[in-house]
Amino acid sequence: MSQKPAKKDDLVHPIARPFLWLESKWLASSVVWVLGLVVVALGAVDFFHPRHEYLDFAQTPGFYVLAGFISFVAAVMGGWFVIRQFLGRAENYWDGEAGDE
Amino acid sequence: MSELFANISPALPIIIAGLIAAVVPNNTVRKGLALFAPVLAGLCWFNLEIGTYGVIEFGGFTLETLRYDEISRIWSLIFIIAAFLNGLYGLHEKDRVTDAAGLIYAGGALGAVFAGDLMTLFLFWEVTAISSVFLIWSARNRAATKAGLRYLAIHVLSGVLLLTGAVIHAGETGSWAFDNIGLDTPGGFLIFIAFGIKCAFPFLHNWLQDAYPKATVVGTVILSAFTTKMAVYALARGFAGEDSLIYIGAIMTIFPVFFAVVENDLRKVLAYSLNNQLGFMVVGIGIGTELAINGAAAHAFVHILYKGLLFMSMGAVLHRVGTAKASELGGLFKSMPATTVFCLVGSASISAFPLFSGFVAKSMILAAVAQDGNWLIWLVLVFASAGVLEHSGIKIPFFAFFSHDRGHRVREAPVNMLMAMGLGALLCVYLGINYGKLYDLLPYQNSIYEPYTFDHVVGQMQLLMGAIFAFAVLLRIGAYPEEKRSVNLDTDWVYRRLGDGLARWTWLMLDRLSASAGNAWGRLMSGIGGRLYQVFSPIGALSRDIPSGVLAIWTSALLAVVLIIAYFST
Incomplete structure (x- = not known):
């Protein structure tokens, strides 16, 4: 009598089982909209509550939201188009040294 | 009982424990020493009173081995806490070299923090250099051996520059005292470069990203705590208010962000992130006001905790999966849920989310820069804050524990690792909420700062959520670079x-x-x-x-x- 092989998800840690929805497709597709709403709501606070900052331009409504968004995109694009394009090399570039393994 | 530990340098029990560990073949005894010595050092620390002790006449020099004041107090405490957490994290590992080197290294860093003169500083500076290289060589592979040699060469160079600078400085000023040094003399300049090497200044930084990821799982965690923060301490002691540090620090906050974005080795990502965080501290020291120095000290304190926590979580992944490459990882929250949570706490802390330790520390530096009216540097730091979120707040947990499930079904990290991560995570949250305990340790008690204002909390959430939204958008439209097996050239190419x-x-x-x-x-x-x-x-x-x-x-x-x-x- 042969035993059925364990399915991959049978090996999931019991504590992690209730959180498997984190991999669901609906979450992946809706998270951007949810985050968008949160960002708009947070940005709107500035229109109701005047900000007190040491630097005047930081008091502009939505400044921090825009700063966060633009900085993140700039960091990713800078890394992608400058570092990887010009400085990226094959993993065994250093005499076959592959790092942690 | 308290008199027994009165005015004994906390460095002493840790170094002695390290020397004993070097000759004791019994693993249990060594592990006992790794836990007991930091506890003993903690008892010594609690019984210290402000003052200078441990003055030794040696070879014509007066060595001040225990200067306990408002600046060394906070640095020494976090070094002791880090030594204990590291000992706990490494309990499962049977490696005499790592045990001994880790303790001597931690004790050396403590000794440097307590040094009241440049000769004592030099002696402990070299102790940290020589002992720490064994944490890299303990990996016992060709890449680690070569990286260790490069690491040793540059750190010995730092020591030589420090000694040469100290001799010239003493000749110029007639004093070996380790106080404000300044850049007015050639000796001061050499000492500045010596500190800059250990602090990973731009173009002098690449030993960090080269060597740290090649050390053992435990070795990297130990390394992340001491050398660079010892250098930050030395800068705060010797060069506070030095304008050039503002610009050096600002560059340090920016350039690692770009490298970290496309780096595949997640421990190397953390090494770049470490460099970026050091930049914030260096800017604070460059500003030099009481608020700025407090910010640098607070940031160093919490940084050791959350960076150690992040290195621990990636070490646990490497220990269980066998790799820390983002291209090979994903979906590990199913196998290592506790490690995932601890990593997320570290990520939230380094990203400075409210209620986490980074929030109450980093903001002091930004406030000091804004008060100084230096809008360009302030903008740079705002950009770097979003960059921190990118590499340490999102990339590390996302690609290791979520993203594409690579099918790794491994066991959760060993219990001792979980305990060390748990304690680290607890401190990250505790200090984020009960920040008064942290502020009580800061050098300047007259400088009052309140982190939980409506403007600060909302502004920080706006910045972080704007950045997270950008990540979601880039991911959705396929404009986020895929993780691929590669290396990126840095100054080590030279x-x-x-x-x-x-x-x-x-x-x-x-x-x-x-x-x-x-x-x-x-x-x-x-x-x-x-x-x-x-x-x-x-x-x-x-x-x-x-x-x-x-x-x-x-x-x-x-x-x-x-x-x-x-x-x-x-």
Whole structure:
């Protein structure tokens, strides 16, 4: 009598089982909209509550939201188009040294 | 009981424990020492009173080995906490070299923090350099051996510069005291560079990203705590208010962000992130106001905790999965849920989410920069804050524990690792909420700062959520770079390829020159030898039969010359 092989998800840690929805497709597709709403709501606070900052331009409504968004995109694009394009090399570039393994 | 530990340097029990661990083959004893020594050091720390102790006369120098004041107080406490957490994290590992080196290294860093003079600082500076390299070599592979040699070379250089600078500085000022040094003298400049190497200044930084990821799982965690923060302490002590540090620090916050974005090795991502965080501290020291120095000290304190926590979580992943490459990881929250939560706490802390430790520390530095009216540097730090979120807040947990499930079904991290991560995470949250305990340790108690204002909380959430939204958008439209197996050239290319190539070319040229010179010399000698042979050999000119008449003439001539000389010499 042969035993059925364990399915991959049978090996999931019991504590992690209730959180498997984190991999669901609906979450992946809706998270951007949810985050968008949160960002708009947070940005709107500035229109109701005047900000007190040491630097005047930081008091502009939505400044921090825009700063966060633009900085993140700039960091990713800078890394992608400058570092990887010009400085990226094959993993065994250093005499076959592959790092942690 | 308390008198027993009064005014004993906390460095002492840790270094002694390390020396004992080096000769004790029993693993249980060594692990006991790794936990007990930091506890003993903590008892010593709690019984210290402000003042200078442990003054030793040695070789004509007065060594002040225990200066306990408002600045060394906070740094020494976090070093002791880190030593304990590291000992706990490494309990599962049976490696005498790591046990001994880790303790001596931690004790050396503590000794440097307590140093009241430049000679004592130099001695402990070298102790940390030499002991820490064994944490890299403990990996026992070719890459780690070579990286360790490079690491040792640059850290010995730092020590040489420190000693040379100290000698010149003492000659110029007549004092070996380790206080404000400044850049007015050549000695001060050399000391500044020595500190800059350990602090990973731009272009002097790459030893960090080169060596740390190649150390053992436990070794990397230990390394992340001490060297660089010891250098930050040294800068705060010797160069507070030095304007150039503002710009150096600002560059340090920016450039690692770009490298971290596309780095595949997640431990190397954390090494770049470490560099970026050091930048914030260096800017604070450069500003030099009480608020800024407090910010740098607070940031160093919490940074050791959350960076250690992040390195621990990636170490746990490497320990269980066998790799820390983002391209090979994903979906690990299913196998390592506790490690995932601890990593997320570390990520939230380094990203400075409200209620986490980074929020109450980093904001002091930004506030000090804004108060200084330096809007450009402030903007740079805002950009860098979003960058921190990118690499340490999102990339690390997302690619290791979520993202594409690579099918790794491994066991959760060992219990001792979980305990160390749990304690680290607890401190990250505790200090984020009960920040008064942290502020009580800061050097300047008159500088009042309130982190939980409506403006600060909302502004920080706006910044972070704006950045997270950007990540979601980039991911959705496929504009986020995929993780792929690769390396990125950094300044180490200069000495690993350019320098190495130049050295090989020079060697080759010298070899050819030597061969050519050898040939020319050979030809010359052959020519001279040939001529001499022609004259003196059995078949040479002088061996020919010479008529006796000719010899008589020559002998007479020589006699005449001798007589003339003898006549005139009288």
